[in-house]
Amino acid sequence: MTDIPALRLQDIVKTFPGVRALDGVSFQVMPGEVHALLGENGAGKSTLMKVLGGIHQPDEGKIFIAEQPAIMKSPLDAKSKGVVFIHQELSLADELSAAENIYLGELPRKSFGRVDWKTLYEKSDAILARLKCSFDSRKLVGDLSIANKQMVEIARALTVDAKAVIFDEPTASLTDAEKVVLFDVINDLRSDGVGVVYISHRMDEIFTISDKISVLRDGSYRGSLVTADTDEDEVTKLMIGRSLDSENPIVPAKKGPIALEVQGLSCGDLFQNVSFKVHEGEVVGFYGLVGAGRTEIAETLFGLRAPSAGKILLEGKEVKIASPIEAIGHGISLVPEDRKGQGLVLGMNCKDNMTLPQISDLTAGPFVSDGAEVAIFDQYRDRLQIKTPGWRQKVGNLSGGNQQKIVIGKWLSMAPKVLIVDEPTRGIDVGSKAEIHNLIRDLASQGYAVIVISSEMPEVLRVSDRVVAMFHGEIIREFTSDEVNEDNLVQAISGIRTTKVA
């Protein structure tokens, strides 16, 4: 190991109209070091990475690679200089083979510009073997699992003599087993003397994998910590500038009458023979792996999918729900899992997004009543403590936590009987997470029947009165909050049946 940083950023300043996104940020990573970069949404992590990747040019400041000044003109240029990105949103061509993706743009050539397929596959297989991947590099990327796609992306990074590799939220869609493989790869990179920058929201991962932790807040650098000498509290404090809001302890719900009952509901291959009840004033958590059928149940209850069998009863009466409009009419609301894709129209302002489901009722004569709209917006902005300059602000400019509150406000303003929240805090920073958890508990105590679907076990354990564990489209077990713990929950969602279905 040398004393020369693999990558060093010095006093980087970047301003956008009205925003100083980066305010003199310095940051460095040594060869053979895994350096976690942390910050709330909007702290400047993405902008910093875009500057590093040549997508944005810094207004001030310098970038050094192995202490040589470098100017990044584009992501390809950055790569040729040895700075490689592994993105959270995979940027692979599904219709090409793994090998073609790995060497995209740099395919080995024979005479007359013909592709040297033999060399291509040999080199690709060698790289994949180094990553301990068992699949053939001739395989189409579209046929690979998400974890293996990520491996292809990493393999791509290894085709150049990488000085620094940046992982941006790499575990967002990986299972625990796949994470272990990823961490092995990162450890290998570390021992090869590569500088690794690891961006993530997940504290447990950061403490598992990193050597050092640097924190950004409001576009400026707030300090670095040696991972071995610190703890979550210290990091959190640095990140949000205060101690974390304490989470309200769970007040056992005052169970009201049954709001929603589902009997033997099935939808093709997606889920089968699902039965459960949700009382007023109660939070029921649905836990399971991605693909276990949780989201599909929510979509069926919201009229987006047609059930193939079974009954849905609201307050004891059977209902047929053929469309979201009907679901809304029955008092069911869904905060969907993909906030930007399904929850919001990003180009619209805060108020318009919030009033969208009831816009037809907010009229004076034939026209939309601005007053009625703003009144609703103000009410839920105050109630949910949404931080926004005003209702004219485009939703796309808000932080993830505030965006999520807009979606929640949109559905609360419909006065639902049953509120379904799918992945309530996906991609949301720790500060806002606690707020949203408290909010969900508050809603239950106000008498809403709430269903929370989540892939994060701590979240499910924290907010739920009861937990439903799903595996492969079936409910494996139902737990009360007294009996549920991490161990039996993990067993249940891995498909291990310990007890009879409750």
Next chain:
Amino acid sequence: MAETRAKTIGQFLARQGILVAFVLFMIGFALANGRFLGIDNIMGVVRSSAILGVIALGVTFVVISGNLDLSVGSMMSFSTIVVLDLHDKIGPALAIPAMFAMTMALGALIGFLVGYLKLNSLIVTLGMLSAIHGLTLTYSGGKNMDIDDKAGTWFSFFGQDSVLGIPVPILVIALLAVLLSLLLSRTPFGRKVYAVGGNGVAATFSGIPRARVVFMCYLISAFCVAVAGLLQASRSLGSQNTVGQGTELDVLAAVILGGASLLGGSGTIFKTVIGVLILGFIQNGLLLVGLAFYVQYVVTWVIIILAVWLDIAAKRGRLLSPIA
């Protein structure tokens, strides 16, 4: 301070680049030809832009909803031919509503295919462009259509008369622009159009009947085409089968020049009107400075491509970008 001011001006230019270019264009033409800014010429441009403008108003709804309508040119030929033919057969008082019904039936068909069956609007309306042209030729037997008694019909009112000194086509487009602008910007339906175009999935998840909104947009577009056909037929009292040919591109040009995104979710009626006027004045200016009319085909599209590029560059913050 000076730096911030320079930046603000830069931002203004980036945002209003089209208007600035338009003003420079106007000044250039005015210097080149003194008649350009005369009242007569301006009224002439507005009047000759009216038919294009009426169609563009309807297409604005379709574009904001995230779709295209390339069938409007063919559809206008159809409505013009039909109303002229029926004029002599059943009289103008019945011919006009009959023509509106037939044109809007075509719009309903497109709306059904794009909205309810969720077919790609480019494919559907490109197909309809051709199919409706065929329908028009079948209807007319390929012959030009003329009203027999051109002097003795009140039908010429819409295209040729004036009320209070203002030509009727200008009154029609003004009235329609105000009504449609209110519909788009002030009613729940308008809000739904923006939502469907801005993010159709999120709109569905908010309980908005996406299919019906798209259907209605095509119906509005067809209604505007019918109005344009009426103005055209009334102005000329006779027509070829191809009278609307190519209009769809000019309409699209005007809507884009106005700043509506082809991806949907943005645009206004006011901006479209500006786009129509820009297009009208550019084409008129090119003629006045003595260029042959076919030059405008080239110049118009150079300007549109420039406009779209500047628009995207302003959003990206620089002229060339490694990412889209």
